[in-house]
Amino acid sequence: MMMDVLIVGAGPTGLTLGIDLARRGVDATVVERTEGLFPGSRGKGIQPRTQEVFEDLGVLDAIRAAGGPYPVRMIWKDGERVGEQPMFEAVEADEGAPYTEPWMVAQWRTQEVLYARLVEAGGKVAFGRELTGLEQDAEGVSARFADGTTVRARYAVAADGGRSAVRRALGVGMTGETVDPSPFLVADVRLKGLDRDHWHAFPGADGTGVALCPLAGTDDFQLSGKLAEGTEPDLSLDGIRKLVAAYTHLDAEDVTELRWASDFRPRAALADRFRVGRVLLAGDAAHVHSPAGGQGLNTSVQDAYNLGWKLGAVLSAGAPDALLDTYEEERRPNAAAMLGLSTGVHRGEVPRGKATVQLGLGYRESSLSEERRAAPAGVQAGDRAPDGRVSGVRLFDAFRGPHWTLLGATTPVAGVHVLPAAPESYGPGVFLVRPDGYVGWVGDSTDGLGAYLARVGLR
Template identity: 60%
Template sequence: MTDVLIVGAGPTGLVLAADLARRGVDALLVERAAGLFPGSRGKGLQPRTQEVLYDLGVLDAIRAAGSEYPTMRVWEGDVPGQEWDIMERAEPSEQVPFPDGWLIPQARTQEVLYARLRELGGEVRFGAGLTGLTQDGAGVTAELDDGSTVRARYTVAADGGRSTVRGLLGIGMTGETVDPKPMLVADVRVTDDAPVPDTHWHVWPKAPEGAVAFCPLPSPDGGRVFQLIAQYTDESARPDTTPAAVAELLAARTVLAEEHVAEVLWASDFRARAALADRFRSGRVFLAGDAAHVHSPAGGQGLNTSVQDAYNLSWKLAAVLAGAPESLLDTYEEERIPVAAGILGVSTRIHRSETPVRRGGELRQLGIGYRESALTVETRTDLPEDALRAGDRAPDGRPGGIRLFDAFRGPHWTLLAVGTGSAAPPALDGASVRTVTVPAYGAYGTGVFLVRPDGYVGWAGESAEGAVEYLARAGIVAGG
């Protein structure tokens, strides 16, 4: 018996499990594989995701295990050519402390999240894949291939693009093949004398049989490890992922020789697809991450969107398990489907672009918000066009010497009174809602803002009048 069964211990499942653990929710995370995913696949964390990980208490470890993105070097055979920066870099500011993407292999991200989950008292049951699923009005019964049966009040499918749970539910996916040509991705350790400096992300756009990208990865043992992405011009090609074949490919298409390949740590092949699940909820079962949306790797959006699915859902599950109305869970699908659909369009556009697209702007995901959500209430009128509104990301800052991201940090709501001269109603200052009073501040102007546990403004007003009623309707506090 458990409150929440999470299927799949990738970034989505680990973030969800860790956040539920710090909220005191009994959750079981199961994973079919014998251990964590070993490869680099999703290697970039966007600024908004870094803010989520700061709130979860793991960003220092993530930063220590990663690095800034290197500049790119374009090659023709064994001749190095133009160098350029794929990143639109920005300086940190009070409102946006983490403005650029951060390079870290997916395996390292998962190791950090797993350590945080265990620190919070959680665990992963490895070697336990889901084989059967039924649900009724009170919960879900899941059958696992280790022979056990689990009864849970809710289940979350975080089991990837080929989701078993989604298949058992009969939920379809609407999408398209972004590129019919196959691709190969691998993590390759090279020798010290390999003629590719770690200071650059190396690209062979005109390589025979298909372009190659070779990106240096932060390695915990200090070794020279690169992520290889190889495209194939032949749609009927079948990428060979054996170590010998990967070394041969590098020798045929790049400046490297086979003897420069010391070890192939992991390899896989894929075709770029874009697909969106027809719905993200079926009764007491939810889809999150790749189980709900599959992206082209272009632009580094898939893992980041998945992490934010988990963060949107976790606090809502915890609130409903604590007594909030079941209707709160409807807002997960309402809020996340439009976001996922929009990001799928961005990834597909970048993949199909005939000219390189610099990474910045909308790829940072800082502009994502929920202004149209049923959870969003804006009571102020005649606001300037650029004003912060209910539904928007709540910016960081240090008004009156108080760091806002630290005030928001944790599983609570925050009632933030900015330049109003008075604090919020005393009834709201407790475990579920904390009140913070600061002077007027440019990013917020003046007003009162209810900041959700996932860092978005849920309600905004000229004063705190109406805040208690809003939270009561959401089931966060009693009364109203």
């Protein structure tokens, strides 16, 4: 029996894609190599654009309840507080952008929320399923697992992280560079002796240092550390205690519990391809990066959000398979830009703020973006569709769901939610908004709209 989509990896990417496909009635299964969800806090920043995505998917209230705002950074030296620094440049909220600040949620909590929503939507995750091989033919993909079983799917998505088994099976390379030669570590700890109102930073004189951030919604702190080149990180409780004692005024015994730890060396690399036949790469399987600036999990979620509606259109709405080519066309340039941004933030060249909230990302150069107005002004094809109100209706409420939305038309269009106007902030025109909240088509009237709708499987 052949399923529609096999999703390899139950991280934020795979779970988001699973939710989006489930609400479209697509038969998809998420398989995960480990026996449970990821246990650490690693990707803890939910950027404003991702909050908009999560609102559409029905999880934003739970996400916000699971976390909290970022605290101000407190700088320490020789056991004394020497100054405060805001973590982010302020971004002013307006009607078009209701969320402008990152929200802190430990990654394990984000994944719990996404998993619960996936199950609620009728999706499923098979844990303890390690992929060992993958082949494809004209009809589908065959995936082999360590337990000797094989499954067939019309399409497969690699959402299995930076060491992706699917990417290796496809022979897709990664091109990139080392961002920083120093070893880094991150750990979730419980400790005493620090307030939970600040992100405590303890810089060393040689560019090394540690920081201890209270994890909103938990009793834990996230420890992040940059070590001297040539140092081998010690991820044991004893090793973490020694590190804290060496860089802070706390005693080793003030670290009362180690809950999770990992080490890494920051690298920025991009998969050479995001699509190979019936297999598509998403999330860290397609791009790895420095965690600075909180871009990785967010970019990964938006990979899934871009891909979900396209897979749904091909599998359920009769759209041509070529629509899936636009996934790489749109997401690979965005991922490349994200790698440069993360590296810039890591090296102190780019501030956290307007550049990192991801509200300005779009697809103006995409073949799916058709701007047909004689004199384009305001929001253009390929732009994120801002929030606003039309006849008392909030646009984000109108957009919510797996459908397309047409603003500025009065004639019904089959399969499309129609509103009679667009907000003045959009400028003049008729705007067709994609299921992922980006403007696909803009015209002075609806002339030519039918041909575009046929391209994406709506006619």
